[in-house]
Amino acid sequence: MDEVERGRLAAYVRDEDKARFLLGATLVRRLLAARFSLPPASIVVNRTCPDCGKPHGKVRTDGAELSVTHAGDLVGVAIGDHPLGLDVEKVDPGIDIDAVARLTLAPEELRDLSQYNGIEKASVFTTYWTRKEAVVKATGDGLRTDLRTVMVPDGTHLVELAVPPGYLAALAVMSAAPPVVEENDATQLLS
Ligand SMILES: CC(C)(COP(=O)(O)OP(=O)(O)OC[C@H]1O[C@@H](n2cnc3c(N)ncnc32)[C@H](O)[C@@H]1OP(=O)(O)O)[C@@H](O)C(=O)NCCC(=O)NCCS
Ligand SMILES: [Zn+2]
CATH class of the missing domain: 3.90.470.20 (4'-phosphopantetheinyl transferase domain)
Incomplete structure (x- = not known):
């Protein structure tokens, strides 16, 4: 270091x-x-x-372009040739989803969220959250941006990543063509 x-x-x-x-x-x-x-x-x-x-x-x-994220027991790093943003979050049914959603989701997204309850609602909210945060991390603006206004811009691709149960993760890549994404466990890299 x-x-x-x-x-x-x-x-x-x-x-x-x-x-x-x-x-x-x-x-x-x-x-x-x-x-x-x-x-x-x-x-x-x-x-x-x-x-x-x-x-x-x-x-x-x-x-190279990089993005780093951490949540709970997970740490992720994305590396590529185009600006990218990676976000992982724990699905936390304990938070006041409606209160946080009002500050982060657009009206049509709030309507979509209102169809769900319990853990499903927490998952739908967290999916929106990780996608939006991935987008603002790709641009480098971060949470200075009002997330209610963050939609997937033209020329940005969003990829849902496979993470352990209880977490959700999204990768945003700002490239003309859809990105080819390879997901690897870090064990080998750290050995
Ligand atoms: C970056 C940000 C979105 C991270 O949110 P988070 O969910 O708490 O944390 P994550 O674990 O997903 O991401 C943290 C990583 O994002 C990266 N990061 C920090 N600022 C970033 C930015 N503006 N854009 C993209 N990535 C950023 C860092 O690599 C950081 O990890 P590291 O310091 O261990 O390397 C949020 O903290 C943020 O927006 N910060 C900056 C906003 C701001 O007000 N900046 C001015 C401060 S003076
Ligand atoms: Zn600063």
């Missing part, structure tokens, strides 16, 4: 946040190392936030 990453790692108070950050940063370095045939430690990444200059922004590097 570089100095910035070591500083970020040291600043986390909770062990689980430390572990999630460490795993994401490690996967980024190992993926880029494999892609460019370089040692992981020699990879140069930039995490500078365009708003405030602190190193908590989207991970950028020359020659």
Whole structure:
């Protein structure tokens, strides 16, 4: 890890946040190392936030597009040739879905959501949420954007990913042609 990453790692108070950050940063370095045939430690990444200059922004590097996400026990990193955004969320039936939905969904999406109840409702809401967040992570705007207005823009492809039960994940890729997506478990990369 570089100095910035070591500083970020040291600043986390909770062990689980430390572990999630460490795993994401490690996967980024190992993926880029494999892609460019370089040692992981020699990879140069930039995490500078365009708003405030602190190193908590989207991970950028020359020659590849990246997106990192964490939720619960899952950490995901997407790598490709076009701007992309990856988001994984835990399906949490305990949250006040209607309250969060009012702040994040468009009127027609709220109407769609109102047909569902219980865990199904939580899944439908989380599907919308992961898709919208994947889109704003692809552009790099993040949650500064009012999610109620976020629809899938022209030239952006959304892919539903296979994740363990209790989670949902979406990948947004800003490319003219539909992307070819390969999903891999990270075990081999980490061994
Ligand atoms: C990025 C964001 C959408 C992440 O939401 P989340 O569900 O809490 O977290 P996730 O685990 O899915 O994603 C976190 C990762 O997104 C990446 N990220 C951070 N800012 C990003 C952005 N603007 N666009 C895309 N990706 C971003 C980082 O890689 C981060 O992980 P890492 O720091 O461990 O490498 C949200 O935190 C956000 O919008 N932040 C920036 C908004 C803002 O106000 N910026 C100005 C701050 S000064
Ligand atoms: Zn910032």
